[in-house]
Amino acid sequence: MGLNAGAVIAWLLENAGVDEDEVTADTLLFSTSLVDSFDMVDLVAWIEAEAGVQFGPLDINLDNLDSVERIVAFVASRSS
Amino acid sequence: MVYWLLIPVRARTPFLVLLSAAYLGWKSPAATAAIFLWTTLFVWAAPRAKTASQPRRVTGALILAILGWLALFKYAPVLADALGTTELESLLLLPIGISYYAFKLIHYAVEVGRGRIPEHSLWDALAWTMLFPAFTAGPIERFDHFLLHRREQPSEAQIASGITRIFHGMIKKLLLADGFLLVLAGDSGSFLATLDQHTTLEAWGFLFLMYLWAYLDFSAYSDIAIGASRLFGIELMENFNWPVVAASISDFWKRWHMSLAAWCQSYVYMPSVGLTRNPYVATYATFLVMGMWHGAAFNWLCWGFFHGTGVAVHLTWKRYKRRRKWHKWMDKGAWRFVGIPPTLAFVTAAAAFTTTVEHGGWAGLRLFAKLFFVG
Numbered sequence: 001m002g003l004n005a006g007a008v009i010a011w012l013l014e015n016a017g018v019d020e021d022e023v024t025a026d027t028l029l030f031s032t033s034l035v036d037s038f039d040m041v042d043l044v045a046w047i048e049a050e051a052g053v054q055f056g057p058l059d060i061n062l063d064n065l066d067s068v069e070r071i072v073a074f075v076a077s078r079s080s
Numbered sequence: 081m082v083y084w085l086l087i088p089v090r091a092r093t094p095f096l097v098l099l100s101a102a103y104l105g106w107k108s109p110a111a112t113a114a115i116f117l118w119t120t121l122f123v124w125a126a127p128r129a130k131t132a133s134q135p136r137r138v139t140g141a142l143i144l145a146i147l148g149w150l151a152l153f154k155y156a157p158v159l160a161d162a163l164g165t166t167e168l169e170s171l172l173l174l175p176i177g178i179s180y181y182a183f184k185l186i187h188y189a190v191e192v193g194r195g196r197i198p199e200h201s202l203w204d205a206l207a208w209t210m211l212f213p214a215f216t217a218g219p220i221e222r223f224d225h226f227l228l229h230r231r232e233q234p235s236e237a238q239i240a241s242g243i244t245r246i247f248h249g250m251i252k253k254l255l256l257a258d259g260f261l262l263v264l265a266g267d268s269g270s271f272l273a274t275l276d277q278h279t280t281l282e283a284w285g286f287l288f289l290m291y292l293w294a295y296l297d298f299s300a301y302s303d304i305a306i307g308a309s310r311l312f313g314i315e316l317m318e319n320f321n322w323p324v325v326a327a328s329i330s331d332f333w334k335r336w337h338m339s340l341a342a343w344c345q346s347y348v349y350m351p352s353v354g355l356t357r358n359p360y361v362a363t364y365a366t367f368l369v370m371g372m373w374h375g376a377a378f379n380w381l382c383w384g385f386f387h388g389t390g391v392a393v394h395l396t397w398k399r400y401k402r403r404r405k406w407h408k409w410m411d412k413g414a415w416r417f418v419g420i421p422p423t424l425a426f427v428t429a430a431a432a433f434t435t436t437v438e439h440g441g442w443a444g445l446r447l448f449a450k451l452f453f454v455g
Contacts, residue, residue: 017402017411031342033334037349038359038395045357057354058136062346063194 053078100212111175129193158376213308217301219319219339231313242310249303257296265289327419329390378441383433
């Protein structure tokens, strides 16, 4: 199962208090504190449930989570 | 001027290394040798993680090694003292900059292992770890940021802004911090000795001055480091962004010692989330590490625990607001400033632990309790 950018953005708007005009596919999320660190846990849980992928302990890092496009890329790499 | 006019481009990085080594060697030859050897080891070993059969073991071994070195100098003497053996303290004098370069090297090992660091030489790595303006008081510069933000040609504007920044730092440190605030606040030992004669309001006033002193003192060192680095065409990470106007404790940690906070987010908070899936555990782990990074004292543990509690409470409140859609009006307009006074009060209260480090944990707790009319 994959995950598209639209679904991730929709989750951020609904659950992370982000405004529509604040986020695009390449907006940095956690390193800019646009999304707070508590939301990282919920986001990871949602990605795992929605996309059917598993984050290993060391997969939770900015490379994989700091933007919508990085999240989509990580899910794609785990799904292939 | 010598650097730009007389040193050829290819020789500038080695020159900067030699200049840094000369300065650090004058202060402590042993510490300089140590940082040289550690950097060389990491530059040799860290890339092997990419091709090793068990890459995480290589990275893990490097991290454990540098943490062991840090723990030996930072915590072993304290432990020995607690056990009644004081000789260790004189044998293991804390090498200068050890907390900073230990964290830099951990970042290096992890990011090289992930393949995130561009091609570089040993000279590049040594220039980064030994950079003399930032060696003793940070910022904790990321290596990828360092490699990307160096100029090969001088910039008048950068040099001018570097000189200005150095002056700002010196004015902050010499005039505002030490020349005014410290004189106004007085000596912490004297204040503690007469604590029962002071009112709660006076305790708050004393700690507020000490918090402002700590901010101006520490940010001054960052200003001087950033300014001096600009003279060599290097743009370091910023470390402070007006924490006195932070509207929440979470906002405070996006403005105070930003390089340490970013390091801890990457290398403590996220792995902790990965292991536990619990943001509270990850938050407390992060702040306890931050506390212990500052020093091996009960006061710093209290400070870390206090700040961790503040962040945990604030982020819980933020979730509560969001679920009720209150954030749509509470985080806009004039409401955004409502949080500034309580945040200032919170970080002022935390200064009870840091101001009393040399007086011990009990002194810190007494002073903290005084803020709430106890004692």
